[in-house]
Amino acid sequence: MSDATQQYWAFIQEQKAYEEAIALMHWDLRTKAPKAGMEQRAEAIGYLSQQAHRLSTSDRLKELIDELKPSAKDEILVKSLAESEKEYDRNKKIPEAEHKAYIMLQSKAESVWGEAREKGDFSLLQPYLEELVAYKKKFASYWNPNQHAYDVLLDLYEPGITMEKLDDVFPALRKSLTHLLEQIKQSSVKPDVGVLKTHFSKEQQKAFTVAVLKKMGYDFDAGRLDDTIHPFEITLNPKDVRITTRYDEEDFRMAVFGTIHEGGHALYEQNIGEKLAATPLAGGTSMGIHESQSLFWENFVARSEAFWKGHFEEFKTYAPASLQAIDFTDFYQAVNEVKASYIRIEADELTYALHIMIRYELEKALFKDEITVAELPKIWNQKMEEYLGIVPESDAQGVLQDIHWSGGDFGYFPSYALGYMYAAQFNKKMRESLDTDSLIQAGDFAPIKQWLTDQIHQYGKAKKPLELLQDVTGEGLNADHLVTYLTEKYSKIYQL
């Protein structure tokens, strides 16, 4: 190994040391840290993040990349250098003063968002959003002046995805979903979620979800499960992949499906190839592919009829007396209720993508200057009525519900819908070689996990999302599989 190559890998280890420290500090803040110490903790995180940022924009890194790039042959080195260079460019192209001003604006906007949502008053947030949009347009032009600003932003979260690609699939998907939703509204089947809402102790919920996590192959020797308020998965290092969950003792669905969802993210991170561990390629390749893994386990496995056929009796051994007498069909229908609702994060798997499309259409229009920030609430409500048939009573339940825009995260939302589509495409493909339903019903998840590892997980960031999709399924982005899956599943449940 050349001197420069050794120096490059040593440099990556330095970055990873900061990343691990910062990730642990965040994990601790959200699971264990006593409240009085949080203010000083935020200072410490801020300082270390600044150091990590300096490292990623250092001349030392640039010199190593320039020296190694022309002659690099080894695939992992080539792709790692590309990853480092992308991060270097992304950070370096923003003038330091603008970066600083943006960070301050972001922090202020997030705090104003909290107030605006509480008061249901969009006008408080409006000037901040206007500034954030302006910054993001400017940053996008620094990053890539030859591409439309919104495409540049999409690429940050989902490399390779553009408005053109999304507009190829979203309209037809939207039409199918709204049609299906309309049919469901008219169905005489009315699932009763009330039967699920009964006291179910945290300890028993946890015992059941831990049993499922173990069956999924989540490695507790290389991770752990803790309580939190807003559940998340976080990777400290390739052998320390932690998940968190929240328990509602009056509604077990939050913890059961939430934990399995985070478990899906964690399986991805725990099964990235060993030889990528010490490189910038260790980690999920994109937001959307990551979400495909969590959604696969949450919906395609844990909300499936096969899963409950095989696990209902086991589930009952943990469940309280009041859940013992429920009829299987009533139970299965209730955990799959479809209902138009205001809040994205509470949406079912059918309406969820409609929530995303509203956000996508608004973001795109904003960045194309077809609408103004001031018009967001009005158009939000119009689209809610058009796609979901309901109109929020206040902006708190509408345009103000998500923190993303106040954090400057424009272009992020589409990843969620992409995750659903990818998951359906992977699910379809998996069924060509595995008898998925039988395996799920038998709780024999090992072959499923192995398939996901072989096809997806092991590659980390070494394959870009659309390249991975093509390699696994033989096709590009395709919403048909999601439509087919949802149509079949819900036609049966709602007797359409």
Next chain:
Amino acid sequence: MSDATQQYWAFIQEQKAYEEAIALMHWDLRTKAPKAGMEQRAEAIGYLSQQAHRLSTSDRLKELIDELKPSAKDEILVKSLAESEKEYDRNKKIPEAEHKAYIMLQSKAESVWGEAREKGDFSLLQPYLEELVAYKKKFASYWNPNQHAYDVLLDLYEPGITMEKLDDVFPALRKSLTHLLEQIKQSSVKPDVGVLKTHFSKEQQKAFTVAVLKKMGYDFDAGRLDDTIHPFEITLNPKDVRITTRYDEEDFRMAVFGTIHEGGHALYEQNIGEKLAATPLAGGTSMGIHESQSLFWENFVARSEAFWKGHFEEFKTYAPASLQAIDFTDFYQAVNEVKASYIRIEADELTYALHIMIRYELEKALFKDEITVAELPKIWNQKMEEYLGIVPESDAQGVLQDIHWSGGDFGYFPSYALGYMYAAQFNKKMRESLDTDSLIQAGDFAPIKQWLTDQIHQYGKAKKPLELLQDVTGEGLNADHLVTYLTEKYSKIYQL
């Protein structure tokens, strides 16, 4: 505030960010981290420690100190600069190559120590100890060529303490302790610790100790209690002071007295004056003073007759049935059993200081070249026989029992005995203004905590240990109070 002053305080914040990250990574390793991730974690800690070391020896720091020192007036600034300069000198005076070689030797020696202890074979460790002693002599000469090497090392852990000061008090203390031990051996009172050894669930032990911690004034909003193997207190920031403990379900003494001990350390850290929080003066002033606080709560409070008179009934509400029938006197005698034993960390409060004196005498003789490393096991055993009347069967139970020397920590042990003496001196002084026994019996610890805060805690490192001792008690190091306390307590228990 001058530019340089602002820069200095900003620099201190940078140091604190690294310290907090490293402390959290250690805490996590010892309480929560999954085992598979530990190897990468050690790498990350190593790198960040190196960065922190670079910061503490940076030219930037030296320039700021040199600029500010001549004209600094504010007491906190003056003392903070002195603290920073001391750390700068300590780190800077060691040539980088020697520092690196020493770190590697230390790490190797600690691992060899584990093997040597397991096999009871001192010869494995001997060459490493010889090298470590040589390094420490050399380092001491770099730090201060005008003082004896061992005095330089003592000062690292207990500023102001010298062999001369220790030799003023240790021999008389040793004589009194061995005399008392001799009398106890001949007493007809034979406490039966067997009565304490009964199954006592971890949950109930924890409930009792948490109740005591709360009475002591440990602030759970600025700290937390977790399980670990080797209990410790760790300060992440002034408002995040964590303690850990270990439960033995067959012997509650480990967790009950251990938790109160760590709670004593934590009270010190939680009650350092607010205005020292963002300075290098935040933290206990020395190992010995710190230990005086933990020992005060563990022994002078929690092993006292007053404590159990006031808390025995409360304790029983947590204790299992088998402990309900115990006679108070039997119980009190059992938790205060005095018995010569081989292992320092298992020693009672009377024999503990004798274990320390053996180590001190050996270290002093080594650094004075009066003995060789090879002679340590033999002389260790001779002194054990002389002071405690027992001889370890193997070096594993003797000279190999502690990790300290393999870590190069020579001069550290005396702090433990100093902690006992300081605690007795503070205890004596406190009784001049507070009716300590009544307060302890009533569980009314607030005035005791307040006294410790006013007299000791609030000053952090702003007072050196002997300065603090003088200010609080009006005298210097004095072993008489410890002798008096032990004589009175154990004469009563053992009817001497």
